[in-house]
Amino acid sequence: MVLGFGILGSSATPFARSSSEAKASWCRLIGPDNSKISNRNIRAAAAAPHSRAMRFLGFVSRSPFVANPKRLRFPTSSASMASLPSAANFVTLSRPRLRGVVFDMDGTLTVPVIDFPAMYRAVLGEEEYLAVKTKNPSGIDILHHIETWRADKQQKAYEVIAEFERLGLDRLQIMPGALELCSFLDEKKIRRGLITRNVKEAVDLFHTRFGLKFLPALSREFRPYKPDPAPLLSICSAWGILPSEVIMIGDSLKDDVACGKRAGAFACLLDETGRYNSPEYANVELKPDFTVSSLAQINSLLEENFDLSP
Numbered sequence: 001m002v003l004g005f006g007i008l009g010s011s012a013t014p015f016a017r018s019s020s021e022a023k024a025s026w027c028r029l030i031g032p033d034n035s036k037i038s039n040r041n042i043r044a045a046a047a048a049p050h051s052r053a054m055r056f057l058g059f060v061s062r063s064p065f066v067a068n069p070k071r072l073r074f075p076t077s078s079a080s081m082a083s084l085p086s087a088a089n090f091v092t093l094s095r096p097r098l099r100g101v102v103f104d105m106d107g108t109l110t111v112p113v114i115d116f117p118a119m120y121r122a123v124l125g126e127e128e129y130l131a132v133k134t135k136n137p138s139g140i141d142i143l144h145h146i147e148t149w150r151a152d153k154q155q156k157a158y159e160v161i162a163e164f165e166r167l168g169l170d171r172l173q174i175m176p177g178a179l180e181l182c183s184f185l186d187e188k189k190i191r192r193g194l195i196t197r198n199v200k201e202a203v204d205l206f207h208t209r210f211g212l213k214f215l216p217a218l219s220r221e222f223r224p225y226k227p228d229p230a231p232l233l234s235i236c237s238a239w240g241i242l243p244s245e246v247i248m249i250g251d252s253l254k255d256d257v258a259c260g261k262r263a264g265a266f267a268c269l270l271d272e273t274g275r276y277n278s279p280e281y282a283n284v285e286l287k288p289d290f291t292v293s294s295l296a297q298i299n300s301l302l303e304e305n306f307d308l309s310p
Helices: 019-030 039-047 052-062 078-083 116-124 126-135 142-146 151-170 178-187 200-210 230-239 253-263 295-305
Strands: 004-008 011-015 100-103 191-195 246-250 266-270 290-292
Touching: 100 230, 116 126, 116 142, 116 151, 142 151, 151 200, 178 191, 178 295, 191 230, 230 246, 230 253, 246 253, 253 266, 266 295, 290 295
Parallel strands: 100 191, 100 246, 246 266, 266 290
Antiparallel strands: 004 011
8 A cells, every 4th residue: 555644743644645645745855846856856855864855754764653664665767756647656654554344245245146137127127227227337226226216116126125135145155265354354353344235134144144243234224325435434433443444345346345435445346257347347436446356365465465463
């Protein structure tokens, strides 16, 4: 993860947002001429032991918020320094701290068993289903779509959805790698929560059947539900930690990744089949920070990219 470094009061606060912020921050460290950022500036700053840049690096090396100051890395070419296409060309500090993991349930912690296209067709009808699918390439938000329907039509839609979900509960299976991942998080003393658009009954059955416990575990009775960031922010508040110290893991771009990114958390997409490699998803607004094809890959992903210390 690539970070800038801001100082607020007596604390050091990591951030990783726009390339313009990164560039502006670096300009303030190097000197007043913000239009002339180059390797020459860097070398000049390094040669002046009392320059603002070097005082900054001295602060970083002493900061308790930086576990390994030797990992500081600067751009190596004038071209990359001048363009700064992303915050990745700025400064890499120690890995961000991870204190909580929030999971989606259906298709992430459990094997996908609900036939969502069939559900959508049953609720919408074939013609409306195709029209809505065309307008929403990243996926259909069926719950949001039916919210504006008249009460009687909406009730019938909920009954159809509930029936598909009930059939799914009968075939509920744990996702391969889920138990091992939970054990890994427990060993690292990293909190784990759950957000699903399924009903509380499904969450309770999941906890009971597989002997796992996610706290908090928010079902669709919590409003607003994903992709709104509210449920993830609620979990962060309950844990007393920042969204930037949390990663959201799920199999949906439109729900899980969007929820995580809007909340200010990291987002990991579970894409078992590679379907999100399709060109139709190339221009989605919110993209995941990481993509995996199985839960078994997440242990090493977390160890390589985050500080997992208690």
